[in-house]
Amino acid sequence: MVAAIDRDTIDDWRTGRRLSGCRVTAAGTTTSGIANEAVRFYERLRTAGWTRTPEPRDAPNEASLRFRWQRSDCVFNINDEARLGTDAELRVNEALQHVPGTTRYHVLALCMPALPASP
Numbered sequence: 001m002v003a004a005i006d007r008d009t010i011d012d013w014r015t016g017r018r019l020s021g022c023r024v025t026a027a028g029t030t031t032s033g034i035a036n037e038a039v040r041f042y043e044r045l046r047t048a049g050w051t052r053t054p055e056p057r058d059a060p061n062e063a064s065l066r067f068r069w070q071r072s073d074c075v076f077n078i079n080d081e082a083r084l085g086t087d088a089e090l091r092v093n094e095a096l097q098h099v100p101g102t103t104r105y106h107v108l109a110l111c112m113p114a115l116p117a118s119p
Helices: 034-047 087-095
Strands: 002-012 017-030 064-069 072-079 103-113
Touching: 002 087, 002 103, 017 034, 017 087, 034 072, 034 103, 087 103
Parallel strands: none
Antiparallel strands: 002 017, 017 103, 064 072, 072 103
16 A cells, blocks of 8 residues: 555534644555455554544545544545545555556545534
8 A cells, every 4th residue: 555645624524613634645456355445444443443433424425434543533435446636646546556466446534633523
């Protein structure tokens, strides 16, 4: 997996605030398929100590999950292709060594300070 981390300002629908944070853009390869890789990814997060954010309010209308670790919340999204067309997506795709027989997948994480949900 190859990843890029960039500063970002996030419109957080959970808190109703605009927050300073970061965007993690990554690309990896798998031999087990995208759905299986997504399950493994979230299992690894939990094993590493990440927990679901209280009242997570995951990204509306998207296949995203929100997790918390210490004082950070991150919304994770796993896709079969680059969807945003950002410079970071181009950089990680170019840097990834794609081996025949594997499938490329993409991870986007929007990370921000852990705050209580808005009422």
